[in-house]
Amino acid sequence: MLTLLLIVSAFFAGVLNAVAGGGSFLTFPALIMAGVPPLNANATSTVAVSPGALASAFGYRRELGRIRGIHLPSFLGISLVGGLLGALLLLWTPQRVFEAIVPWLLLFATLLFAVGPKASAWIRRHCTVGHGAVLAIQFFIAVYGGYFGGGIGILILATLGVFGLTDLHAMNGLKSLVSGCLNAVAVCAFVAGGAVYWTEALIMLAAAMAGGYAGASIARRIPPPHLRRFVILVGAAMSVYFFATKT
Incomplete structure (x- = not known):
């Protein structure tokens, strides 16, 4: 049953990331429900979903x-320097400390995912920054991405918009x-x-790749706003669950 949970969650994670x-x-959350400690679950989840982003970038190579x-x-x-620093910070964080901040990280990522598009549009209309400031902002985004990463795509798009980019396909690439x-x-x-639980990681990696491949056709049938609402609902439920189990 737990293996099925990992496969299903990773498959739909691949679909969501593609759309x-x-x-x-x-x-x-699926990894935690399967008994993986939170810090290791975060690392294993990153391994499981990582190929999808690079595959998507290859698809945007012209843009x-x-x-x-x-x-x-x-x-x-x-971005690489910040991402490495964030990953090292995660590895240096004691397991009990990470368990304590997980609910707050999930809540922050959920709120970011919920308000991100509207906030990004407002920022693009009212703010502009230079190249140096963009690099500084991106460094801190990368640190967060290496440490936890929920909602990082929205942060990157907002930064690119503030810099003045308007080609959405190029920005997504x-x-x-x-x-x-x-x-x-x-x-x-x-x-x-x-930090990686390899059995779980390999199971989820294969399922996530299949989900990412299927995402293109699924995207034609399900409007992205519906998927976004589903992600927000899951994130909110997981935030409540981890806050409740923390107390």
């Missing part, structure tokens, strides 16, 4: 060529590329730190 994002809201104004090597470099690189460097740190 609307938020797949970690399914894989992270990435339309990026203007951002020095891509600098943007990726600062860059977001996918950065997220994939962040996940990759975090995976390396988690593997080196022995």
